[in-house]
Amino acid sequence: MPEPAISSSLPRVLSGMRPTGKLHLGNYMGALANWVKLQDSAQYDCYFFIADVHALTTDYADTSNILPNTLEVALDFLAAGLDPKRCTIFVQSHAKQHYELPLLLGMITPLGWLERVPSYKEMQENLESKDLTTYGFLGYPVLMASDILLYQPQFVPVGQDQQAHVELTREVARRFNQFYKLDGSEVLPEPKVLLTPSPKLPGTDGRKMSKSYGNTIQLTDPEPVIRQKLKTMVTDPARVRRTDPGDPDLCPVGDLHKVFSTAETLAKVYDGCRSAGIGCIECKSWAADALVQVLQPIQARRASFTESQVFEILEDGSNRARARAEQTMVEVRAAMQLTPPTSARP
Numbered sequence: 001m002p003e004p005a006i007s008s009s010l011p012r013v014l015s016g017m018r019p020t021g022k023l024h025l026g027n028y029m030g031a032l033a034n035w036v037k038l039q040d041s042a043q044y045d046c047y048f049f050i051a052d053v054h055a056l057t058t059d060y061a062d063t064s065n066i067l068p069n070t071l072e073v074a075l076d077f078l079a080a081g082l083d084p085k086r087c088t089i090f091v092q093s094h095a096k097q098h099y100e101l102p103l104l105l106g107m108i109t110p111l112g113w114l115e116r117v118p119s120y121k122e123m124q125e126n127l128e129s130k131d132l133t134t135y136g137f138l139g140y141p142v143l144m145a146s147d148i149l150l151y152q153p154q155f156v157p158v159g160q161d162q163q164a165h166v167e168l169t170r171e172v173a174r175r176f177n178q179f180y181k182l183d184g185s186e187v188l189p190e191p192k193v194l195l196t197p198s199p200k201l202p203g204t205d206g207r208k209m210s211k212s213y214g215n216t217i218q219l220t221d222p223e224p225v226i227r228q229k230l231k232t233m234v235t236d237p238a239r240v241r242r243t244d245p246g247d248p249d250l251c252p253v254g255d256l257h258k259v260f261s262t263a264e265t266l267a268k269v270y271d272g273c274r275s276a277g278i279g280c281i282e283c284k285s286w287a288a289d290a291l292v293q294v295l296q297p298i299q300a301r302r303a304s305f306t307e308s309q310v311f312e313i314l315e316d317g318s319n320r321a322r323a324r325a326e327q328t329m330v331e332v333r334a335a336m337q338l339t340p341p342t343s344a345r346p
Helices: 025-041 052-059 066-080 097-106 111-115 118-126 140-149 160-179 223-231 252-260 263-274 280-303 307-335
Strands: 012-017 045-050 088-091 155-158 192-195
Touching: 012 025, 012 140, 025 045, 025 066, 025 155, 045 066, 045 307, 052 066, 052 140, 066 088, 066 280, 066 307, 088 307, 097 140, 097 307, 111 140, 111 160, 140 160, 155 160, 160 192, 223 280, 252 263, 252 280, 263 280
Parallel strands: 012 045, 012 155, 045 088, 155 192
Antiparallel strands: none
């Protein structure tokens, strides 16, 4: 079996993303850009996956988009700069251990732990059109914990708002280790949170950038589309007329400038907006310039990959992921006395 892409002596990190289609700037700044930095640092053994089984927890009634969306997300991973020679990129469902470990961990996870997960009731309220009273949706946190623990990572890179998910994973690992040990040793290490920068990135309507709001700027949007979307973007409500001064700190366009514009442009934005020396149209045009500079090289990399190349990369990454996941499962099965303990360790 192929070995992991990077020496296992490095601390391992793991993270993933659901295949909801082409990714947007919020996905890029909130996760992808940070993953690329971790990979490029050469300090971590990086595993990044596309969580297609996760999609079934809410979209089980229509699975027709899962495969094409998986391809789109994989393309965006590569376009953003993830390199299959320096990290392991794989598809969740292609490593069958992602089906086995959730069943075993589900045997020991208290029902109350699942019902108290903040996203459980929140998603039921936000997705009222879907029947989420299913075993799979309730057990989603166990599936997520299994995804992480399968690779025995030291760190999970997340933004501050996602720490609760990792804490539940730590609790599940702790409970497993209380019940089961292998030769007196714990099998599932409790992963630590690796906090990554997650800048405030508003959508075109001023709310958090999200596909569900229809307010996104996609990584694949061509320049004319980016400029058109920014033209309609909401601004500081204090600027009713061109002559009214504004405040970039209260403006969604100002938030984009803080993330993507140069210090020189940002200084012009603050000075011009607060003095009413520039109008919102000009300010939005500068923001569009900055976004185009960021997205053009990403789009060029995306165009360099063929569909067959992407599937080959995913197959190779999934082979490596299966090999690493099976190392964990051999220990898990032996610790639970589902196989002779001699099969786990020499």
